[in-house]
Amino acid sequence: MKVASRKAVPTDVYLSFVSSLFENRYTLFTGMVVHILTFLAIYAKSGDAFYLFLCVGFVAVFANRIYWFTRFQKTDKTELTRSDIRRWELRYVLGAASTAGILGIGSGYALLVLQDSFAELASIAVTMASMVSVVGRNYGSRLAVDLQTLACCLPMVVGSLLAQDLYKAVLSLMLIPFGMTTRAMANGVREFLYENVIASREMARIAESFDTALTNMTHGLIMLDPNNRIEVINRKACELLHLGERKRLTNCDLDVVLRYGVRHSFVDGSMPSLIQKQLAQLIDGSTSRAVMQFSDDLILEFSASRRPQGGVVLIFEDVTARIRADRKILHMVRYDSLTGLPQRGYFSELVKEKATQQADAGRIGFMVLDVDEFKHVNDTKGHMTGDRLLVTIANRLLELAAGEAIVGHFVGDQFVLFFPGRGGDTDIEARMRSIHASVAGNYEVEASHIAVTFSAGCVIQDSAELRMEEWQIKADLALYEAKSRSRGRLVVFAEEMDARYMERQRLKTDLRAAVERGEISVAYQPMFKPDGSALECCEALARWTHPEKGAIAPDIFIQIAEEMGIVSDITRQVIEKACRDCVKWPEHITVSVNLSVQDLRNELIINTVKSVLAETGLASHRLHLEVTESSLIEELSTVRLILEQLRSYGITIAIDDFGTGFSSLSYLDTLPVDVVKIDRSFVRNICEDVRRLKLLRGIVTLSRGLNLQIVVEGVETREQLALLIKHNCADLIQGYVYSMPVAAESIAEISQLASRKQFEARTYVA
Template sequence: MKAKSKEAVPTDVYLSFVSSLFGNRQTLFTGMLVHILTYVAVYHKTGDSVFVLLCVAFGVVFANRIFLFARFSQADKSNWGFKEIRGWELRYIVGAASTAAILGIGCGYSILAFEDTFVELACISVTMASMVSVVGRNYGSRLAVNLQSSACCLPIIVCALFANDPYKLLLSVMLIPFVLTTQAMATGVREFLYENVIASREMRKLVGSFDTALNNMTHGLLMLDPQNRIEVINRKACELLNLGDRYRLKNCDLDVVLRYGVRHTFVDGSMPNLIQRQLAQLMDGTISRAVMQFSEDLVLEFSASRRPEGGVVLIFEDVTARVRADRKILHMVRFDSLTGLPQRGYFADLVLENVAARTKSGEIGFMVLDIDEFKHVNDMKGHVTGDRLLAAVANRLLKLAAGEAIVGHLVGDQYALFFPNAEGRADLEQRMRDIHAAIAGNYDVDGTSFTITFSAGAVLIESSELRMEEWQIKADLAVFESKSRGKGSFTAFADEMDARYIERQRLKTDLQAAVENDGLQVVYQPMFAPDGSRIDCCEALSRWTHPEKGSIPPNIFIQIAEEMGIVSGLTRFMIRQACRDCVTWPDEIAVSVNLSVQDLRSDDIVQTVLDALADTGLDPKRLHLEVTESSLIEEMAAVRLILEQLRKHGITIAIDDFGTGFSSLSYLDALPVDQVKIDRSFVRNIGEDARRLKLLRGIVTLSRQLELGIIVEGVETQDQLALITKYNCADLIQGYVFSTPIASSRVADMAERARKKLILAGTANVA
């Protein structure tokens, strides 16, 4: 890089060159003193007053230059531009060139006027010595070098020319290459320094940028040498580690800094062993990343990179917020937010940890508690109250099982307890029974007192035989057994339950095949007019005859279908078959099909019904659909929309098992319903229980005021029929008093017999 013109040189570089001209006053003083003493000596030798005048000239120039140097030092250079700097350069050049010219004139005069060797040698020697210093002092100004070298040598050459001595002339001519060499050397020094000044400036800029970037990093940075001494540390590192002023830490040992060396450090006395060990592993390359907790409020994550020349670079950041969030998420994953108990997965982890810590095998136990009829709490009081009840149960469980069992929340209204330290099987089972008995009772939630019972299932096994995927299956089987025995039961798992479970799984497989392959049968229970004179409708009832086990009761296989989620497939089969059969009956007879809760969770049922009507050609008015109150309670708004769509097509809607749910009467006006089927529980013992008869009549009165058709189910005796007829409690009667369920082929015959019976009865009355 060459600076051939001052305009091309950056101002700061130009200023540095000019400043170098004014830089060393000591050499200026020494040179001027030597010049004067030399010329005094020559005057003493020659007695020529010219040399006195030259000494005076030296003194005047020296004084002027000293004054100029002082002004330059005191001047404010911060706002100087090229023009100001150029002016000071020219002032310097005038003084320097004047000194050189005086030296040149003295040399030329000694050559021309004297033949004295001492005089010539003295003048030329001091002049040549000054010429040598020109490069070292004046390299910053090309003009200064050129003028000084010319001012020194030109008088010598001219005077040698007039001395009429060819040898002196020859020697003087030799000064020309000396001058050129001097100028070339000065140029080389100037360009070399120019390149270094530019490089230095770029380096400072780079260092400044690096320092700015380093100290504005969001991460802390430590650069250590092979002896673990701090070479570089940024501001963020000092803030995170509370190390104070970073400039005091250079070349300090990191371990010493963190242990004892910094007044502001948060480490008391010595570093925790874990932090010290992790740092050592980072530095020796054993690990490349580590999370270190320095305090409750500070967690740092370190990463390390080895340096090729030795040492390590540590980069770290404050991850306290992230760690807290991770812990919170982990807590949410592990613990149920409602009850505060371990969830299923974490409960299993706690069990495995406990069993793994045992020194020897022993008896362990699991108990699963299921709140009986918890759904009714949600239905009556809402889910908020239900949630608070779950939390209350969890709190009581924790108190009862404190120190004896690990309590977890499985799902919904199910809790699990693990008993790790039992003395014996009998004692363990008894402790489970005690907790099961104690957990039941009254719970006061939101001003309401609930009497709660629990169905419990227990599993007792050797710890060495624990299989996490098996114990809950066995516990669930035991809970299922408890529910089948009645509310509030406790059942310990037995091997025969497993056999029944396997049998039930086989039934599920066979039922799936039966539904898919139309392997079910349909029978129909007629609904008669109260006097038995006609059949108005027949309810379609599903039947399953297993190829090996024979007839499977509907309450069993329908429950299995609900567990499997294939009830909708069963419903599709029933609707399609019922429509096919109804087409073959007399036109005045309709068919009724039950819809399940699962059917009403999607409006697909509407298309299923319409497809069946279209395929069979059945008049929609002859199809009745029955829905239970439980399906209405779950999602009333969605169910209402579905029922309205069905009713628009002329299909009759009936509420089945009316009166067995909760707040039943409130749904009559809100839903598109045509009929109510009063449950058999209202008919039983109406002859002996006057209160039950009044209740039946009240329901009937309300239903008639709402213009709803009334069907009474479960009428089995003539006495029941007589009372119902006497008080006009039914439009239709369904029950064994008229008929059991029959095959489709018998419906027409039975309807014909009823018609003939009516005709005979009319003839008898006429007679």
């Protein structure tokens, strides 16, 4: 078999050949000493300093070769690529060829220049000895053999030929077959070793194939005779069962082997009764498959096949990872990954199981807890803090509910508790209220103290009436009722809540239909100069008259529209009607329209306003758009950009209900605002409360300093009006003291009366 080319030789074989070149550096030292001593002897005999120069060359080459030998020994061979191995081979070849070249030059020089018998004999002898060692040391590299042979022989051939001595020339030509023989011998050694390596590898592959077939990859195999003795056992079986060397297990009783056969066996002398029973059932044919847990770290799945001549073949595999994965998947399905509490589906299973175990029919309860203002925690402190707060809440609930209730986590910031009956205990509501009161309070999360309250909806019913889908709906209705009243409340479900819920759902359906048909009407609240001498602006107010229920309060149907996501449709209709009506009024009267939070979440409102102004022909300066402070909290930067674009078209921007939100004063500086509408809460009781009047005057002073127009809302009495006029607190007055909301057709008439000073203030009586 001929050695393939270097590129065809497997990398590991190539590495072994190159490694053989660097194996024995001590012979390298011996050769160097012999070479130097020989050339020093020639120098002593001939006095030619050329050989001293060659000795220096030997030392330099030797130092370089020792350096690379040392580096190779320290190199991690497993990290070498084929190109790396090639570079190491070239480093060795360069050093070896340099040594051979110095020897050859020394011999050729002796033949050509010195023509001294001792010099010729000594140099040629040491050179030939080195060539002989080429076979033993350099068979691993064809290039090393070729270059060293050439470097040794060529200078001697050239020196002999140039010496013009016929006998030396003939003798030197004999070096050619000698070099070829040396090369052939080295190649023969390399080919022999290569064949053996390949043959060994093939034998190992065949042996591995048989062993792999026997062990069936990850499966263990035990073949038992009719007497339950082991006939064949593979290596994998010994590894899985910790049985040691398999050869010593042949003809041993399986039960004895598992109990006593191995000193370090993980199965103790008594053997767990379940494992023993399962093995016995497999062997006698009662079952054909079984999963056995030998320890926390080892779970094996066995299958058994009966042999025709008696006995059984047991095949088994390690299914620890699979069982753990199945258990983990089951745990992930059942439990919330964040809090570790049961999720909705598994919580329902636990409730049904607990209810089934309840011997006597009795009262049971459910409570759904919702974290108040949880979104505010996420927005201000980050979602990671929010998640850790939920974990802390879950831990506190588990402590409070221990022995009282089953705790689950549905979604987001919502927790649920099931209270089973306790004998004659009928006061489940008291248990619920106790946990609800205890779970609220301060929570310390990442060095932050967070005050948390919970809105809770509860259902109390007989265990015989348990319907999982029904109690969830009822609890959600009670929770909705609790949140609609005020934060931190607990409300127990009552049947009328269901009726209110259904009524609200019908109202949603009717409102959607009314919006689609354009049935939202508009009324206008006039804004007058403080002395009532002129009507300057009118605020457009959306109105909806239900065909059966009559007029629906704006705070009801606007809230419903926001829940349904259709409030922007109402805004568009109000803007269209307000602009069409304003065109018909005297030119000095402007109209003001409120924008909702949803209107300010994107730039669609800009296109809406532009298209309505273009359709109606209303001048942009006659349209005012009002935004509430609550709409500024969520996305202040987005709102600022939208308002700046609207204002650039000449539209007036007003802040409505000023003073009721957060950081009110900062908005006056950061937003493109023209008008400040001071909330009615600042006007109430200003005649009796001096501090409230001072606060109002302070806001007015600040606003006027920023060149903002001031509208005071909710003025209802002549006394309030007189006080506002006295202290010059308003540019415009809006309130029942002058007018309630009126139809569009009445605006022109009211404006005429005001201009004739025939419109008087009055005290509104609710």
